Amino acid sequence: DGGITQSPKYLFRKEGQNVTLSCEQNLNHDAMYWYRQDPGQGLRLIYYSQIVNDFQKGDIAEGYSVSREKKESFPLTVTSAQKNPTAFYLCASSIARIQGHGNQPQHFGDGTRLSIL
């Protein structure tokens, strides 16, 4: 079955450490997204990518970095510059993210919960 796989499910970060969250999809989707979810708030977009080797900042990109070397993979690195990284991180994909295609559903992974040690 096609879907999105996020790993790990739980992750702990030490002070000054970078950590990388994995997101892999086998849906053959062009567009991929990273969201952050905090209690009582709506999802906030960190980064998105419409195509391989291209990605754009979302609303809260500071302290995060991404890469899109393969269509299937969109890893997110939470750097030491992100001072409040404790949150639930969700990866999603859709067929495309281009003009006029807002009527496409996004498919989500099960998320990674990141905490500070």
Place this chain on the structure above:
Amino acid sequence: KNEVEQSPQNLTAQEGEFITINCSYSVGISALHWLQQHPGGGIVSLFMLSSGKKKHGRLIATINIQEKHSSLHITASHPRDSAVYICAVWSNYQLIWGAGTKLIIKP
């Protein structure tokens, strides 16, 4: 003021009750999504609407573009419907998310 507002924030009901969750938005949209987030955190897309009404099993979603309002209804609710229901609108080439409605259905 948030661009997407959901009400209520929390809802507890008895099994079998008819459930209504509301979503109001203040921006122009080309589509509205309803999603369900399970206690474990995974999110599933339920509906995508640009007009009218859609039905899937016991779930019904409606949208009134003129009033900038959408509702998600659950008929014959069941404890397995307990989840957070999220409304998101596609506006200006981005998704804007509501904070979600936490629904608990008691047996």
